[in-house]
Amino acid sequence: MLNFLSPGNLFVFFNKINKLITKILLPLAIVSLVFSLFLSPPDYIQGDSVRIMYVHVPSSWIALACFSLIGFLTIFNFLFKFKNSILIYKSLAPIGMSFCLISIVTGAIWGQPTWGTFWAWDARLTSMLILLVFYILFIFSYKFIQNQNLSSKICATLAALGIVNIFIVKYSVDFWSTLHQTSSVKILGDTSIDKSMLVPLTLMLLVFLVYCALIFLMKYRAEIIRMKKKGLKRL
Amino acid sequence: MNLSIFTMGGYGLYVWSAFAFTFLVCFFLFLKSRKSLKKLESDFKDEVKKLSAEQVDTLKKGKISKEILTSQSKAK
Amino acid sequence: MLNKKIKNRSLAFTLFFLLSIITIFFSLKVLDDNVLYFLSPTEINDKENINFNKPIRIGGMVKKNSIILNNNEIKFVVTDLKNEIIVSYRGTVPNLFAEGKGVVAEGLLQDKKFFIAKRILAKHDENYMPPKD
Structure with a gap:
């Protein structure tokens, strides 16, 4: 298992699926844009502004999932000194940060016509902003701290605190009174989104995931080459 | 021409700007990642050129280095 | 295969994680009305x-x-x-x-x-x- 996860094997495997990803991304994106902008119905109260959901919700999910994964990898690396996980979390962090930013900005754009304000300091919105700050601190701490040992320690600290924040983001709408509505899609229990709106939502999520994979592969490749370049000097 | 699909019942500005912002961020991240990757690849190739034939042979035994060098030449 | 270093690090990490959860929990409790x-x-x-x-x-x-x-x-x-x-x-x-x-x-x-x-x-x-x- 760990042998398969070695940088060499992962690298060869990633290059194989790279071609497939570049082929399906564009057609998939066009189909889901047509679905989310034109084919899906407007909401019974919100009208057409509900279409912002199709970019807002999947990007929020990705921002949360990405940080959970980064947190897990960082802590894993801190405990077991598994070098390859550094390469993976370095490749993931910029993606998560971008989607966190997208989530906050599209949320603000959505808030204006529906709530009547761009921003509110309620628990959900504030904890999401804190998540963005965690992403930025995390990226800074591996980019600008040269000492590998120190940087992995700081990253693990940020990851631990960030994971607590992830739970606060997730459950903020249930614990406290917030302007933000509670979750519509639940893993356990009923989903309160009509089926005709779930189609574009799922498609959009798929597009974002494929896009994430594309960026991740480029970033991971760059990290591997950077590592090998250091190795060249030792030849 | 039917303009209703662009105005979206008065919400057009919000909907289109949200989608445009998402697209711009994604596109920017894509360009930035590709640029840094291209630069690293060409730097790597330049450094390999400086090596002796013997060193290149040992380098090509490694799975990763071989993959970098071959896929790079295919792309050009 | 758990050697001593990994054990120590796990212990330190778990302690830190629990501490941060408790700290955040209590600071949210204090801030209750503002949250x-x-x-x-x-x-x-x-x-x-x-x-x-x-x-x-x-x-x-x-x-x-x-x-x-x-x-x-x-x-x-x-x-x-x-x-x-x-x-x-x-x-x-x-x-x-x-x-x-x-x-x-x-x-x-x-x-x-x-x-x-x-x-x-x-x-x-x-x-x-x-x-x-």
């Missing part, structure tokens, strides 16, 4: 020593058939099905403001049953569906 974005009419009713000069937010449902439009002024009742507060407001309301829907009002409490709003925000629920015709 709440708005208070419901029942919370206002039960609360002692309310500062009537400090702007606050109240939230709940707009009671059915309670909206009264009068020139520039709009009056309605915010309810949480147990207690009610009458809200008075001058200005435009958001598109989604409607009877039977959620609302958050920002402004000054005059007494426990009367509120003058400076700003009205609409709060919508988590249900999404196409219009029925």
Whole structure:
């Protein structure tokens, strides 16, 4: 298992699926844009502004999932000194940060016509902003701290605190009174989104995931080459 | 021409700007990642050129280095 | 295969993680009132020593058939099905403001049953569906 996860094997495997990803991304994106902008119905109260959901919700999910994964990898690396996980979390962090930013900005754009304000300091919105700050601190701490040992320690600290924040983001709408509505899609229990709106939502999520994979592969490749370049000097 | 699909019942500005912002961020991240990757690849190739034939042979035994060098030449 | 170094690091990490959870939990507890974005009419009713000069937010449902439009002024009742507060407001309301829907009002409490709003925000629920015709 760990042998398969070695940088060499992962690298060869990633290059194989790279071609497939570049082929399906564009057609998939066009189909889901047509679905989310034109084919899906407007909401019974919100009208057409509900279409912002199709970019807002999947990007929020990705921002949360990405940080959970980064947190897990960082802590894993801190405990077991598994070098390859550094390469993976370095490749993931910029993606998560971008989607966190997208989530906050599209949320603000959505808030204006529906709530009547761009921003509110309620628990959900504030904890999401804190998540963005965690992403930025995390990226800074591996980019600008040269000492590998120190940087992995700081990253693990940020990851631990960030994971607590992830739970606060997730459950903020249930614990406290917030302007933000509670979750519509639940893993356990009923989903309160009509089926005709779930189609574009799922498609959009798929597009974002494929896009994430594309960026991740480029970033991971760059990290591997950077590592090998250091190795060249030792030849 | 039917303009209703662009105005979206008065919400057009919000909907289109949200989608445009998402697209711009994604596109920017894509360009930035590709640029840094291209630069690293060409730097790597330049450094390999400086090596002796013997060193290149040992380098090509490694799975990763071989993959970098071959896929790079295919792309050009 | 767990050697001593890994054991030590795991221990240090678990300790740190638990500590941070406890710290964050208690700081949220202390901040309790500030974490709440708005208070419901029942919370206002039960609360002692309310500062009537400090702007606050109240939230709940707009009671059915309670909206009264009068020139520039709009009056309605915010309810949480147990207690009610009458809200008075001058200005435009958001598109989604409607009877039977959620609302958050920002402004000054005059007494426990009367509120003058400076700003009205609409709060919508988590249900999404196409219009029925």
